[in-house]
Amino acid sequence: MTPFTTLSGRACVLAQDNVDTDQILPARFLRKPRDRAKGQDYAAYLFHDLEVPGVAGASVLIAGANFGCGSSREGAVYALIDAGITCVVAPSFGDIFAANAVRNGLLTVVLADAPMIGGDVWVDLPAQRIGFADQSVRDFAIDPARKHQLVEGLDEIGLTLTHADAITRHARDMPAWLQVAPPTNKSFFASFFSKKEVLS
């Protein structure tokens, strides 16, 4: 994953609350392949059915509350990243969107009252500061785990697998009933859905 440390670029504004991931990447594009090595990316699908002035060429999006709510589609993050947006500033984010963002090098900055203006913007993640076109500079809080992952551009799977022994031990100690029982009772549905039971 590409690390995120600092950024200097231009912001665009989407002054709406509850922009769901269906708005960020409409469902009809979810089927599209993405392989940037082959030149296949999601940039053209970003906000396809929505007007977002100045989105082309922007690297920061300043948005309303609960940005990225709804569907878990990680394609919404791919579309932003592929279009060059690596930082979204909003008062709050959908949980799954924020989790997807960090795993793709997209910084989500939670700010209750960011200036809703485009123009020049800079971000310093190690210092947890962001500067806007009105010359205001703001500190922001970020989950330390997410900050670490972004700054280092960590391979999460590789890191987790360094704990393979602990995982194996834990798996071994889980109760047997939590395992998947082999299928039995294949006639179950015929009996379960008999008229008598369903109508009772």
Place this chain on the structure above:
Amino acid sequence: MAIPLKSLNVSGMMTPRTMFEKIWSTHEILSSPDGTSLLWIDRHLVHEGSFHGFAKLGDRPVSRPDLTFAVADHYVPSHARSLPIGDAEAAGLVAKLAENAARHGITHFGLHDPRQGIVHVTVPEQGLTLPGLTLVCGDSHTSTHGAFGALAFGIGASEVSHVLATQTLWQRRPRNMRIFVSGALGPHVTAKDVILAIIGRIGTAGAVGHVIEYAGPAITSLGMEARMTLCNMSIEAGARAGMVAPDETTFAWLQNRPHAPQGALWEAAMAAWQALPSDDGAVFDTELHLAGDALAPMVTWGTSPQACLPVTGHVPAADTAEIRDQLAYMGLSAGAKLDGIAVDQVFIGSCTNGRLQDLQDAAAVLRGRRAVVPGLVVPGSMAVREAAEALGLDTVFTQAGLTWGMPGCSMCVGTNGDLVAPGARCAATSNRNFVGRQGPGARTHLMSPAMAAAAAVTGRITDVRRLA
């Protein structure tokens, strides 16, 4: 002084714990100093849309294919399946899932499997969803499985890849919310109406960062299918997950399901499940109370599930830009009565309301009546479809003039090509009325199956209590 027995939890400590806390602690492998925990995942469900997750896996093997289940649902056609899928891209994704499942030794409920259906309908039916387990899927409506007292939540493609490779997930511990619904629900007031009322009250970000436990007499009196409807839309309130404590209703539903534990394992499971509900005195970070008797059938008027009202209500005044935008998209005038808004079509189905009870509710309204607008009825799984046909429900639907489909996500999200035309208005039992959700320009009104059936019969949003 005697220690009150109920305040003792499983480990004998005095601190009362919530159901969520119990599941979290039994699944926590490691906790890192930065506050995140590595969780063991008991079940991982994948669908055609999980192709990014498989791609990110690269050359790594799937860690626990025995705990991974693949289900074709998002891109499968709703029409007869004797012919190849006409849409090449959709066909490619359905084939890709089969290929990934075969390559990694994952059980696959594919297009022609009798267990095929929407992942959140068919997996519980098979007895794969159990109380007390952790379950994830690259789909936000994974919260459905919390109906059994499981900790179940949606994840993104990178997390899918992580679970495939490690059977674990790094998570920051969410907060815990309890929503207590008192009283009894009135006639034709369903779990769909309860969850819409909750979302209307707290908003689509109302439960962000929280796991919700639904409790109270109006909840415990619900059957499993209704509990799944309720938990399904927890994500629409922003919640990480929704849960209902397992009880006799849960156990009776699970017993003898194909993958449910049997014999001694069933006994061991039952002992664990009975200790699972939140202890008396367990502390929730947030509490919300709702009066179940006061609820009416609900319907959405805008482009977010929080934009909902009792069907007896009126389209709100356009006093904010947000409401103005929603009304413009929906083609509605402020102050109009909801009961009476003309619809162009009806969709009955989805992981929210595509189960047998939902189809029975709709059929009860449609029996002996004709629909005056076109409609699509899509059962949630092959098992639901067969059961509905055994009851003659398919005949009720087709005689009413509606189309009887094959199981899948269908017109809830439209990825299989089942779209609502631009500007057309659809009474839908699905879960999202977002702009463009059912197709570009489509106008969606969310409601219960009985309410959608009533809309089919009158061609208008209709208080089903008048028709019944």
